[in-house]
Amino acid sequence: MCVHMLAILLSLAVQANDNRIAAGITRGSQLHVSLNALQAIWHPDGNGGAGIPIQSFAEAGKAPQIPGPLIRVRRGTEIVASVHNAIRGTVLTMHGMVNRPARRDSAIRIPFGKTQVIRFRAGAPGTYFYWATTASQPIANRFGADSQLSGAFIVDPPDAQAGSDRVFVIGQWINVRDKNGGPNFNYELDVINGRAWPHTERLSYAQNATVHWRWINASIGSHPLHLHGFYFKVDSRGNGIADNLSDNPDPEVTELVEPGSTFTMTWRADRPGNWLFHCHLAYHIIGHMPIEAMLRGKSTITDEEYENDYVRHSGMGGLILGFAVRPSNEAQSPDPPLIARRIKLEVQAGPDDRADAPSFRYVIPDEPAIEERDAIGPPLILTRGVTTAVDVTNLLNEPTAVHWHGVELADSYYDGVSGYSGYGSRRAPMIDPRQTFEAVITPPRAGTFIYHTHMDDVWQLRGGLAGPLIVLEPGATYDASSDHVFTITTTHAWSDVLKIFVNGTSTPPAITCRVGVLQRLRFINMSTFWTNAIVSLSAASRTLEWKPLQVDGAYVSPKHRAPESAVQFITIGETRDFTFVPHETGDLELQFWPDATVPNIVTVPIRVVQR
Secondary structure (H helix, E strand, O other): OOOHHHHHHHEOOEEEEOOOOEEEEEEEEEEEEEEEEEEEEEEOOOOOOOOEEEEEEOOOOOOEOOEEEEEEOOOOEEEEEEEEEOOOOOEEEEOOOOOOOOOOOEEEEOOOEEEEEEEEEOOOEEEEEEEEEEOOOHHHHOOOOOOOOOEEEEOOOOOOOOOOEEEEEEEEEEEOOOOOEOOOOOHEEEEEEEEEEEEEEEEEOOOEEEEEEEEEEEOOEEEEEEEOOOOEEEEEEEEEEEEEEEEOOOEEEEEEEOOOEEEEEEEEEOOEEEEEEEEEEEHHEOOOOOHHHHOOOOOOOOOHHHHHHOOOOOOEEEEEEEEEEEOOOOOOOOOOOOOOOOEEEEEEOOOOEEOOOOOOEEEOOOOOOOOOOOOOOOEEEEEEOEEEEEEEEOOOOOOEEEEEEEOOOOOOHHHHOOOEEEEOOOOOOOOOOOEEEEEEEOOHHHOEEEEEEEOOHHHHHHHHOOOEEEEEOOOOOOOOOHHHHHEEEEEOHHHHHHEEEEEEEEOEEEOEEEOOOOOEEEEEOOOOOOOEEEEEEEEEEEOOEEEEEEEEEEEOHHHHHOOEEHHHHHHHEEEEEEEEOOOOOOOEEEEOOOOOOOOOOEEEEEEEEEE
């Protein structure tokens, strides 16, 4: 009896699904697939980690999977799906089992112990998903035991060949509610294809390979997904029941994916090394609370206790995907570039640094320090094609690391992820206290980028370790009278938890522009929380117009440079540049919101004067 029960328990251990093997059996033009919704034990930190009781899908006769079994067919295939609810005491509400594109989703209710056969035809090719709930919640509020009842559904063109694309499903699990009944995010666990970093799959590509990824956000969170070291092109965006091809050829390094949304991306792995793709919401890339503590559900834990016990020095975790680009010639060892310029950058504690709310800053020695309490780093001005060494000296009492966000580095060793960046046995170290790290950068394009910490991200970012990195064309000089940089960060004080800073302060000084002179506005969102920050330019409450110039440091195509309303969403890790020409004297307002639901507004007054 004991052996039999052990076999049953082992059979209900969830397997992480890498979405490489499609479920079901094809018979002619039909796919027959049988799905069981059941209770199982999930090990998001690997098979040796603690287990979480969870609701999951399993293909009949096989182990349960997170995410659920992959359904992948060619266009025109008829799907015959048999869905059985084996989760005791529940009614399973099934979504996503419809022909695409669809005007609305379906909701099929399946009581415990019952089986429902669903027939539909695979329509337009695209990236979709199916999902279910046992708590009658929309996907944007499904965070508990049923939060992993999701699976990818891919429709290929009729003539599609077996491709090398990869499919990734984002999930979140939160088992504790706050006093209002919503999710207590201190108990959050974030996964990609059923695993949390450092247990997510490690990918490998040959140098110069073309890479195609499909991303599905089946979680309740918004995720600004950022690619280190490379630009990518978004091929399509969807909402689970429709998938629209993108006609925008402009490259980017950060894409925001909202709950229930999908996108596909293509990029070229043209430089060797170890790199990351990750969510840029800082709380989604830290180690989660120990699973045993999460299961105990001490819902009275305060935010301060959470920050001090789990966030600080928790290490990287959650929504991170690591990949290596293998050199085309393993024996190849290029000569190091000749350094044409050197910048000294120090990491210091601020004047009001304290144990529960750090104040950190980047400083260029011999330049005046910024005096605001949560000051950001000074702009680093580089030149396209000019090799620059940045000597980063750590004067803190804790280790740090610096990431050159958006820059196409020739050598991943300088990418700023300690213990990982580099290749083979050559890995970037953390910058220990009183140590200096030399980062060598030869920027291949001019634009707006970011430098920021990649060590204890929430703690150090909120303390002030971020700054703008501006790359100019050869021969150009930076003119602060017409070229303006605005960096959004998050204050570190608990009493100001819902507030943002712009350029290190809540009260930025006014700027002056001249009539008829082209102005460039560079916007950077490096907050730790606000994925939909808003910026607007207005005069006497009337919204003005500006022209898009760059996204993530890359120029937008000419057809996208037409004048548009001067209101813009900017997600975390994104930079956006606009130009405008003031035509008359007067007062303008440049305003920043954390997002549309938060009243905190930071205003930059603009005075327009005659030339």
